[in-house]
Amino acid sequence: MGPGPVNADPRVLRAMSAQLVGQYDPSMTAYMNETMALYRGVFKTTNEQTLLIDGTSRAGIEAALVSLISPGDRVLVPIFGRFGHLLREIAERAGAEVHAREIEWGTVFTPAQIEQAIRETKPALLAIVHGDTSTTVAQPLDELGDICARHGVLFYTDVTASLAGNTFQADAWGLDAVTAGLQKCLGGPSGSAPATFSPRAVEVINARKSIEAGIREAGDAVNAHPIRSNYFDLSMVFDYWGPKRLNHHTEATTMLYGARECARLLVDEGMDTAVERHRLHGAAMLAGVQGLGLNVFGDLEHRMNNVVAVHIPDGVTDDAVRGELLNDFGIEIGTSFGPLRGLVWRIGTMGYNARKDTVLTTLAALEQVLRRAGASVTGGGGVGAAYEVYQDAAGA
Amino acid sequence: MGPGPVNADPRVLRAMSAQLVGQYDPSMTAYMNETMALYRGVFKTTNEQTLLIDGTSRAGIEAALVSLISPGDRVLVPIFGRFGHLLREIAERAGAEVHAREIEWGTVFTPAQIEQAIRETKPALLAIVHGDTSTTVAQPLDELGDICARHGVLFYTDVTASLAGNTFQADAWGLDAVTAGLQKCLGGPSGSAPATFSPRAVEVINARKSIEAGIREAGDAVNAHPIRSNYFDLSMVFDYWGPKRLNHHTEATTMLYGARECARLLVDEGMDTAVERHRLHGAAMLAGVQGLGLNVFGDLEHRMNNVVAVHIPDGVTDDAVRGELLNDFGIEIGTSFGPLRGLVWRIGTMGYNARKDTVLTTLAALEQVLRRAGASVTGGGGVGAAYEVYQDAAGA
Numbered sequence A, B: 001m002g003p004g005p006v007n008a009d010p011r012v013l014r015a016m017s018a019q020l021v022g023q024y025d026p027s028m029t030a031y032m033n034e035t036m037a038l039y040r041g042v043f044k045t046t047n048e049q050t051l052l053i054d055g056t057s058r059a060g061i062e063a064a065l066v067s068l069i070s071p072g073d074r075v076l077v078p079i080f081g082r083f084g085h086l087l088r089e090i091a092e093r094a095g096a097e098v099h100a101r102e103i104e105w106g107t108v109f110t111p112a113q114i115e116q117a118i119r120e121t122k123p124a125l126l127a128i129v130h131g132d133t134s135t136t137v138a139q140p141l142d143e144l145g146d147i148c149a150r151h152g153v154l155f156y157t158d159v160t161a162s163l164a165g166n167t168f169q170a171d172a173w174g175l176d177a178v179t180a181g182l183q184k185c186l187g188g189p190s191g192s193a194p195a196t197f198s199p200r201a202v203e204v205i206n207a208r209k210s211i212e213a214g215i216r217e218a219g220d221a222v223n224a225h226p227i228r229s230n231y232f233d234l235s236m237v238f239d240y241w242g243p244k245r246l247n248h249h250t251e252a253t254t255m256l257y258g259a260r261e262c263a264r265l266l267v268d269e270g271m272d273t274a275v276e277r278h279r280l281h282g283a284a285m286l287a288g289v290q291g292l293g294l295n296v297f298g299d300l301e302h303r304m305n306n307v308v309a310v311h312i313p314d315g316v317t318d319d320a321v322r323g324e325l326l327n328d329f330g331i332e333i334g335t336s337f338g339p340l341r342g343l344v345w346r347i348g349t350m351g352y353n354a355r356k357d358t359v360l361t362t363l364a365a366l367e368q369v370l371r372r373a374g375a376s377v378t379g380g381g382g383v384g385a386a387y388e389v390y391q392d393a394a395g396a
Helices: A010-015 A026-043 A057-068 A082-093 A111-121 A144-151 A199-206 A234-241 A253-269 A271-291 A318-329 A356-372 A381-395 B010-015 B026-043 B057-068 B082-093 B111-121 B144-151 B199-206 B234-241 B253-269 B271-291 B318-329 B356-372 B381-395
Strands: A049-053 A074-079 A097-102 A125-129 A154-158 A177-179 A193-197 A307-311 A344-348 B049-053 B074-079 B097-102 B125-129 B154-158 B177-179 B193-197 B307-311 B344-348
Touching: A010 A253, A026 A049, A026 A193, A026 A253, A049 A057, A049 A234, A049 A253, A057 A082, A057 A125, A057 A154, A057 A177, A057 A193, A057 A199, A057 A234, A074 A082, A074 A111, A082 A097, A082 A125, A097 A111, A111 A125, A111 A144, A125 A144, A144 A154, A154 A199, A193 A199, A199 A234, A253 A271, A253 B253, A271 A307, A271 A356, A271 A381, A318 A344, A318 A356, A356 A381, B010 B253, B026 B049, B026 B193, B026 B253, B049 B057, B049 B234, B049 B253, B057 B082, B057 B154, B057 B177, B057 B193, B057 B199, B057 B234, B074 B082, B074 B111, B082 B097, B082 B125, B097 B111, B111 B125, B111 B144, B125 B144, B144 B154, B154 B199, B193 B199, B199 B234, B253 B271, B271 B307, B271 B356, B271 B381, B318 B344, B318 B356, B356 B381
Parallel strands: A074 A097, A074 A125, A125 A154, A154 A177, B074 B097, B074 B125, B125 B154, B154 B177
Antiparallel strands: A049 A193, A177 A193, A307 A344, B049 B193, B177 B193, B307 B344
C-alpha cells in the first residue's frame, strides 16, 4: 500500500507466464500491433506512434527527452516534486539548456505561471510531471496544451504515477509526448514504459534519424547529429514497431505480454470507470486517515486519487511503525524524499490494490500499530470514516 | 530454433509469475543480493559490481559504453559481424573517437591483429563482441586480457549470444566489463541485461559520479561532466544495488525474478555442464545439417556451440521454406543480416531449446520442407548424423 510499485494484478502475472514466440513471428508482431491499439485507448489518443519502451518508467522519460532534445535546445521544467528534478536532470544530460521553475512541494503551478515562464525562456520543449508521488499532488495539464501551441512549444509529460488513476487525455489536452510505467495504477510490474508521440513530435524525432551501421542499406538515413543514444533513439524504435519492422533491440516479450494485459484489463473496465475506482478508494483512504486523527499533507484540491501523504505523528518513529506494519501485518507504506523525508508517510490505493478490503485492512492495521507506538488515535475512526465513504457511494 | 530469442525455460516463466514485493522490502533486497551472487557464478568473477541493467541486452551494452566512455575517448572496435557494428554505433553516440577494424564475416581476429590495432590507435577501451550470432563465430578472448593490461586498455565484451553456451571466464580472461542478455543460452526472455564490472572499471565509472538533484544531499557528488545518460549511469546503478540502496530506477521485479531463476538453474547445473550441453546439441545439429547435404557457413574452428549457419540451397526460396517450417511444423529458424542476407539460414540450439528432441525434430522437418521445395536432400541423412553424435557421446 505504498506509493508504488505495488502488487500486480494476478491476471497480468498469469499473462506474463506465457511461452515466448519469435521476434518476427506473425503472432508476435500482431501482439505488438494490438498493444499499440490498446494503449491508444489508455492514453486517449489517435497517435500512430503509441508503443512500449523496453525499460522502467525512467527509461521512457529518457527516451522521450533524449530523442526530442537536440543539444543546446532550451527546455522549461516546472518542478513541484522529486520527479520534476528528475526531468531536469535527464534533460540536462541530454544536452539541453534547462530553465527550471520551482514551487513549494505540495502545491501546483497555475497555467498563468507556466505561460509566463514560457514567455521568459522561449523553450523548444515544456517537460512537466503530471502526478508526482513524492508530494501526492497532480499538476493540472488541461490548459497547458493550448498555451504550448500558441508559443510553438512541444509539450511532454510523465504520467507514470497518475495514468489510469486520474483523468488524463493526451489528445484533448494537446500533448506531444507522454510516457508512463506499469507499476502504479496500471497494475503491472516495473520494466516496460508505454509511451505516445504526436505527429509533430514524430516529425521532430524523425528529422534526426540515422539508421545504424550493420543494418543500414543504400539510401538509408545517416545523420551528422544523430540522437545521442542508440537504445533510446525513438526514430529507430518507431521503425521497429512500424510496418518496416527494422531490427533494433530484441523486444522484451514477457514485459510486452504484461503491458498488453494491463491495457486490456483497463480498456475492458473502461478508462473512466478505472479512474472512478481510484477516486472512490482514494477518497475512502483519505477519510480514513483523517478519521484516525492524522493530518494530511499537500493541496487537497489537487490531490492525486491514488496516493495520500500523512504527517508522521509526534513522538512516533518512522522506521519502527513502517517496520511493524510490514513485518507483522504484511502491509507496506512509503517513506518520503527530499524536504519531506522523515516527515510524512505515503499511502497508496492504486492498480490492483485500489480495493475496499485493502483500504479497510490498512486502516485497521495502522490504527493498531500507531496505538502501540504511543500515538493518539481515534479507535475505529479510520475504518468507520472509510465505511461512510463507501456507503455514500453505494447510496448515490 | 532460430538464433534467439528462443523459447524460455518454463521454470523461468513460472518464477516470473510470482507476486511483486516492495522496492525496499527486505525480501526484495535479499533477492537482489542473491542475484548478484548467482551471476558472479555465471560470469566466473569475484566482481562486487555484478548486477542487472533493466532493459534488453542492447541496454546493457549502452550502459557499459556510455558509463565507461568519456566524450573524446579513443575506443577500438574490432568488427567481425553485425553486433560489432552495433558496438561502434553505440560508442560513437557516446562521444567516442572510434577506431574500427573489420574482417570478413565468418572469421575472427588473431590476438596479434588486436595488439597491432591497439598499438596503432592507443585506445582507452577495447570493445569487442564474444559470439556474434550474425556470423555464428566466437572471437577467442582468452589472450586479449593480458594484451589490454600491458597497454593500459580497458577490456569490454558483449556475451549476449555466447554466455552459458560457450566457455567464458570474466576474471581469468582479464575482462573489465561484460554485458549479456537472457534470451539466448540463459533460457529466459529478453528484457534484463546481466552485467559485471571489474574494480578498475568501477573506479573509472565512479570518477564520473554525479548524484541527481531530487535525492542529492549535502556533500554528495556533483560532477561537471557527468555520464551522458541518467538511466544508464552505472555509478548510480551501483549505489542502487549496493548497501546504500540509493533510489534510482524502480527495479523491474518480474524481470529480476526471471533473471535470478535463469542463473539459479545454470549454477545448479554447473556452468561447465551447461556449456557441454550446448556443445553436444550444437555438434548434433551441425552434423545433421551436413548430413542433409547442406553447406555450413563460417570458420568451423571458431564456431559457436549454439548456432549454425547453412547456405540456402540454390533454387530454394528463403521466405517460403522458413514460412512452411513455421506455419506447418511450428519451428522457427532465422534469416540473416547484411552481407549474408538471403544467403544463409541460422539455426540455434540454445538455452531451453538445446535438447535432443528439438534437434531431431528440426532436422526431420527441415528435410521434408527442403524436399518439397525441390532441393536435393539426403533422406534420413540429417537425423541419422545427429543420432551418431548422440551415440558417440553416450558411448564415450
